[in-house]
Amino acid sequence: MDDGARTGRRCRVLLTEASSASAREILTVLGRHGHEVGVMDSGGLAFTALSRWVKHRHKSPPFSAGPDRYLEALRRTLESHPYDVLLPTHEQLVALSRHREEFRGLGAGFAVPGFDAVRRTQDKAEAVRLLDRLGLPQPDTALVTSEGELLAQKERLPLYVKLPVATSSRGVWRADDPAELCRIAALSQVRDVFARGGEVLAQRAVTGPVVMVQALFDRGTLVGAHTVLRSREGVQGSAAAKESVVLTQVTEHLADLGAELDWHGPLSLDAVLDRAHDLVRYIDVNPRLVEPVNAELAGVDLVCRWLALARGEPTGPPPVARSGVRTHMLLMAVVRQAEAGRGRRAVLRELARAAARRGWYAGSQEELLPLRSDPAGALLLGAVSTCLLVAPRTWRRLAGIGAPAHALSAEGWRQLVGAEAP
Incomplete structure (x- = not known):
């Protein structure tokens, strides 16, 4: 594999945000390999704050406030600084996909999928249809378009109610009984989706450990994958501890998913290991790379491979992860x-x-x-x-109780897909 870290070529890499756990972990991998890293920084509490590996901080408005102003700041940064590679560490990938042709002319290489593919993963209702089309296992799920339809899902209790666009565990609620389901159905966020003609997910809860899957694709071909079990839950549903595992069925599913979407770049999925049926049931799809340090320690160099993709270089065959790596x-x-x-x-x-x-x-x-x-x-x-x-x-x-600065809001998503979208 011919990537900058292994050949001694130092890359100048720009990360699209500074605050998320994923940005912090991508920074760690890049810093350990000797790359020069800059970040788009909207201020506030950030995991990358004070890191010795951040060489440049470029001020930007928070992405959550709207993609247009953020993209203008990103455009100015790329025009005035000679970065080799741009890595969208969170949902900035969605906006870059929408404006892919425009940003290709600004000098920095990047690897993101086409926007049609992104739409089928970023929108949770579309992702449910996508998994169903491919025959990939997921929990029993209903797509509902009204408060009455949602209240009629009592037979699926306990269940999760999910907005079509949500991130960082926001826009997701668990209902264990009819009273809680009524409370969730009355929330302004849920009613707003219905008022716009959108769909809300009612997904039966599945018992089992959470599985976190990361993958990298080169124009539909799987070139890297890693899977961990969430061994301990952290704050707001995060992972306080993980252990790497090798699940053959997951690799097969990823190959089908990448080929269907002609995906280019990173993709992550969350799932539940349904041990009763020996199945991994997928509960979320994210068009980005999530927390890759465990993968790096387990021998799967997803970040280095992403750099190679961004520069148009070959990655070589996917490495095999070591199981039992604990972080x-x-x-x-x-x-x-x-x-x-x-x-x-x-x-x-x-x-x-x-x-x-x-x-x-x-x-x-x-x-x-x-x-x-x-x-x-x-x-x-x-x-x-x-x-x-x-x-x-x-x-x-x-x-934080609101949308984090690096997240894509529902209004921002509507700006990207057009005013006619719910």
């Missing part, structure tokens, strides 16, 4: 203790277990804030932990 996100685990209402002692116990490398931390590596190789992460971990020890309820402000 953790201490910050997500600490905030989860506060979110669950367990108080200061639980926060302290979590920190103590990590320091002593006991429990899950034995034989596991930190993936989000690698303090040994990038020590400034200790400041973020220390500041958040101190806030939680003083006042555990501050977890809400630290985690």
Whole structure:
């Protein structure tokens, strides 16, 4: 494989945002391989803050406020700075796909799929139809267009109600009983989708561990894949701990999915391992790369391969991951203790277990804030932990309750697909 990291060629890489966990982990991989990294930074609390691997920060409006102003800032940055590669680390990939031809002329290479393919994955209702067309397993799901239809889904309880465009666990609610389903059906976000003629998902809950799947495609051909089990839940549904696994059925599903979409670039899926039926049931599709450090440690160099794709270089055959590679996100685990209402002692116990490398931390590596190789992460971990020890309820402000700055809002999606879209 001829990528910059392995041949000694240093790439100048621009990441499209600075705040997400995925951006932080992509930065870690790039930094360890010696690439020069810049980030589009909209301010606020960011996982990449203070990192020694960020060489340049370029101010931008938050992507969540609307793709048009953000894309203008990205365009100016690319015109004035000589980047070799542009890596869309979150849903900026959706906007770049929509304006792919325009940005191709700005000098930096990038690998993103066509917008028609993106529409079939970014919209959750379309993704359900896509998986059904390919015969890929998913939970029992109904697409409903009115409050009455949603309330009629009581036989699927417990179930998840999902907006057609949602990210970072926002726009997703669990209903365990009819009263909770009524409350969700009355939410303004849900009613707004119905008022616009859109569809809401009512998806039966499946019991089992969460499976996180990452993949990379070269014009429909699978060139890299990695799968982990979420071993511990973190704050707001994130993964506080993961373990790599090899699931042959997932690789086969990915090959079918990439070929159907003629996908180019990264794609991630969430699933539930239904052990009763020996099936992986897919619950979400994301047109981006999600938290790739476990993959890197397991021998699957997704970020380096993505760089090669962006530069139009060959990637070689997909590597085989090592199973049993364990990683953790201490910050997500600490905030989860506060979110669950367990108080200061639980926060302290979590920190103590990590320091002593006991429990899950034995034989596991930190993936989000690698303090040994990038020590400034200790400041973020220390500041958040101190806030939680003083006042555990501050977890809400630290985690954020609205759409994160790097996320695509429903209004932003409508701008991209056109005014006629629901």
